[in-house]
Amino acid sequence: MSFLCFMNSTLIISVITVYFLVLILIAKLTAGKGENAAFFLGNRKSPWYIVAFGMIGASLSGITFISIPGSVASYSVEHGLVPTSEFSYMQMVFGYLIGYLVVAYVLLPIYYKMNVTSIYTYLENRFGFWSYKTGAAFFLLSRIIGASIRLLLVASVLQMILFDELKVPFEVTVLISVLLIWLYTNKGGIKTIIWTDTLQTAFMLASVILTIWLIGDSLKVNENGGIAEVISNSGFSRIFYFENWKSANFFWKHFLGGIFITIGMTGLDQDMMQKNLSCKNLKAAQLNMVSFAGVLVLVNLIFLSLGALLYLYYQQTGIGQVALSLGRTDLLFAEIAQSGNLGVAVGILFLLGLIAAAYSSADSALTSLTTSFSVDFLSIQKKTTKEQLKIRKITHVLMSAVLVITVIILRKSSDDAAIWLLIKLAGFTYGPLIGLFFFGILTKRTLKDNLVPIVCVIIPIILGFVWYLANYKIVNWFGAYKFGAELIIYNAIFSFLILFLISSSSKKS
Numbered sequence: 001m002s003f004l005c006f007m008n009s010t011l012i013i014s015v016i017t018v019y020f021l022v023l024i025l026i027a028k029l030t031a032g033k034g035e036n037a038a039f040f041l042g043n044r045k046s047p048w049y050i051v052a053f054g055m056i057g058a059s060l061s062g063i064t065f066i067s068i069p070g071s072v073a074s075y076s077v078e079h080g081l082v083p084t085s086e087f088s089y090m091q092m093v094f095g096y097l098i099g100y101l102v103v104a105y106v107l108l109p110i111y112y113k114m115n116v117t118s119i120y121t122y123l124e125n126r127f128g129f130w131s132y133k134t135g136a137a138f139f140l141l142s143r144i145i146g147a148s149i150r151l152l153l154v155a156s157v158l159q160m161i162l163f164d165e166l167k168v169p170f171e172v173t174v175l176i177s178v179l180l181i182w183l184y185t186n187k188g189g190i191k192t193i194i195w196t197d198t199l200q201t202a203f204m205l206a207s208v209i210l211t212i213w214l215i216g217d218s219l220k221v222n223e224n225g226g227i228a229e230v231i232s233n234s235g236f237s238r239i240f241y242f243e244n245w246k247s248a249n250f251f252w253k254h255f256l257g258g259i260f261i262t263i264g265m266t267g268l269d270q271d272m273m274q275k276n277l278s279c280k281n282l283k284a285a286q287l288n289m290v291s292f293a294g295v296l297v298l299v300n301l302i303f304l305s306l307g308a309l310l311y312l313y314y315q316q317t318g319i320g321q322v323a324l325s326l327g328r329t330d331l332l333f334a335e336i337a338q339s340g341n342l343g344v345a346v347g348i349l350f351l352l353g354l355i356a357a358a359y360s361s362a363d364s365a366l367t368s369l370t371t372s373f374s375v376d377f378l379s380i381q382k383k384t385t386k387e388q389l390k391i392r393k394i395t396h397v398l399m400s401a402v403l404v405i406t407v408i409i410l411r412k413s414s415d416d417a418a419i420w421l422l423i424k425l426a427g428f429t430y431g432p433l434i435g436l437f438f439f440g441i442l443t444k445r446t447l448k449d450n451l452v453p454i455v456c457v458i459i460p461i462i463l464g465f466v467w468y469l470a471n472y473k474i475v476n477w478f479g480a481y482k483f484g485a486e487l488i489i490y491n492a493i494f495s496f497l498i499l500f501l502i503s504s505s506s507k508k509s
Contacts, residue, residue, distance in 0.1 A: 012162045015351055020180050026199065027183075027192045065204060065354055067153060068300070069307030070329035072236050081311065081324070087239040088249045092485055093300045095258020100293035102259070103267035104286045106441065111273065112282040118375040119273050126440040128449035134456050135433060136376035139270050140369060142429035146265075147365035148406035149425075151177060154354060154362075155407060157334045161351075174407045181363045182400045193364050194278060200356035205299065207353025208306055211337070214346050215309045219316065227305070236308040248484035257427075257485025260492055264430025268437055271368035310336055317341065362403075369399040424487065428464050431491020432456035439496055445503040455502065459495045463487070 074084040111119055120139065124132030155174045163173045212227065221230045231237050241249040266272040279285040310332055314320035319339045323331035336342070337350030374380040374395050380388050436456060439447070467483050469475045 009162055009165055011348075012351060015348060016355065019352065019355055020183070022199070023196050024183060026196050064300070064303055065208070066157065066333045067330040068303045069310055070332045072304060072307035073311050074329060075324035075327070081315065083236050083238070085249065087237050087301075087304045087308075088241055088254060089304060090239045090297075090301060091241070091249075091251050091254035092258035092261070093297055095255040096262045096296065097293050099259040099262025100266065100289055100296075102263055104289040104293075107263075107267040107273075107437075108276060108285050108289065109282060110441070111277060112285065116277070117381070118372055119268070119270055119277075120372070120376055123436065123440065127436075127447045127452065130449045131436065131447060131452045133376070134453045135268075135436060136372055137453075138429055138433050138456065139268070139372055142265075142426065142433075143269065143271055143365055143369055143372075144402060144406055145410075145425050145429065147362055147369075148403055148410050150365075151362050151403060152407045152410050153330065157331065157354060160331065161334065161338050170411065171404075171408055174404050177362075178366075178400050178404050178407075181366055182396065193367055194275065196363065197275075203356035204353045205302075207349040207356070208302060211346055211349050211353070212302070212306050212309060214342055214349075215306075215313055215336075218342055219309065219312060227309075230312070231305055231308045234308045234312055236311055237304075246479070246481040248482035250484070253484040253486040256489055257487070260434060260488045261426055261430070261485065264434050264488060264492075265426055268430065268433045269368075270372045271364050274368050274371060275364065306333070366396070366399055366403065369402075370396045373399065427485070427487030427491055428460040431463075431488045432459055432495040434488070434492035435459075435495025435499060438492075439499045439503075443500075443503070445500070445505055447499060448502045448504075451502045452499070455498045456495060459498060460491055463491055463494065 068089060071085045071089065072083070072087070073081055075081050110122060114122060114125065116122065118136065120132055120135040123135040151174065155170065155177050158177070159168075159170050159173045163170075216222075216227045216230070219230065221227045224230050225233075240251055241247060241254075242251050244250060245252070276285045276288060279288055310320070313336060314324070314332065319341060320332045320335050323329070323335045333350065334354075337346050340347070370392060374388075374392050378391055378395065380391050383391060432455075436452065439445075466477075467487065470478050470481075471483065
């Protein structure tokens with residue numbers, strides 16, 4: 001079941017083609033000779049303000065663009081439209097702010113002092129070979145899953161508004177999506193991405209702001225006190241939840257979870273740190289991180305506001321029923337934008353914003369996966385210049401193929417709004433990374449290095465099993481308690497404690 005797009009396939013293909021031609025042109029202008037120093041770290045010459053602005057798009061991705069607005073409410077045949085998360089996601093965003101300060105003033109100084117290309121070499125220097133490989137492996141797993149969820153979302157929308165009509169299989173849609181990313185990142189890597197992300201962030205923010213204005217105009221919000229007043233009275237805008245600590249929306253779960261998620265998904269993530277490490281020096285990187293954090297709060301509030309307006313628009317017009325009846329709140333924006341009722345401008349803005357949001361995240365993910373696998377597992381830095389270039393290019397193709405396969409596997413993995421699926425999985429994959437890194441930072445103890453992989457694998461498996469039993473009511477160990485964003489905290493703390501048990505106070509020889 002799908003809905004028809006009022007924009008014809010020729011127009012959609014034209015918009016996508018022009019968009020990617022611009023990205024490829026930028027890649028040509030910025031890639032230079034395609035040397036590894038530029039691909040991995042942009043020759044450490046990236047302006048901090050360009051990095052900060054581009055990171056907004058990379059951090060938010062297509063998930064923010066359509067999943068966060070959709071997460072404001074839920075729909076069921078029995079109960080109809082019901083406010084659920086509302087603006088509770090902002091509780092987590094406030095936690096992000098604290099997390100970014102930890103990244104800026106605890107982690108970045110360590111990375112710059114060590115002059116790393118891969119941040120996981122810190123673990124090798126601190127604990128040894130197996131800790132290093134464990135950290136890098138957890139990043140690869142985390143980023144492959146995260147990038148695949150983001151790509152799945154945009155590929156699903158493109159399938160719905162274009163490729164279904166053309167009778168193109170979903171697998172081909174995914175392949176085309178990843179191929180387009182490969183085309184403009186293959187040579188320039190992070191040096192190109194710094195600039196393409198800036199353009200894509202501008203497209204994304206312009207798209208959502210203009211869409212809010214056009215939907216607000218359609219709803220005649222100015223006759224009802226303005227957009228802020230209408231959203232405040234909508235029944236979809238509650239931010240703080242302090243009443244029930246057992247609820248998944250409870251403030252401290254979101255807030256503390258947000259701190260840990262930022263530390264894991266930004267500070268311990270090669271993708272996000274690779275951009276920061278391309279800045280000229282530590283001070284510039286810290287300025288980038290702090291300014292980026294402040295802007296991110298406002299941007300997330302804008303996306304949630306869009307969500308409230310989308311649901312108000314659905315209540316008034318009934319447009320969005322197909323997406324909601326499928327249980328896909330993250331497709332609500334797509335259905336409304338492509339319905340034609342708001343005009344062709346909203347349809348084009350949605351398409352541009354979606355592509356910009358999705359690819360600004362996916363392109364840097366592909367580059368960081370290539371970097372991590374090349375440096376951490378293939379030891380590219382120990383090869384000759386000619387061998388390095390060959391290895392990097394082969395790895396870039398390999399990681400592209402891995403993303404395609406993973407997206408296809410995840411196609412029917414969850415009915416959750418994608419943002420909550422991503423946060424859930426991040427709890428299990430980034431949690432052990434946080435425990436391992438901060439054991440090194442906060443203690444002077446040494447680890448039994450060969451046991452580190454076992455600990456970091458077993459902890460999320462055990463906690464995942466407990467979560468599954470509780471979430472699906474197979475057991476009633478926790479009563480009415482609902483696991484939320486704090487899953488990452490449990491994984492980090494238990495990993496830290498078990499690592500302590502396999503540590504000693506003796507100095508590393």
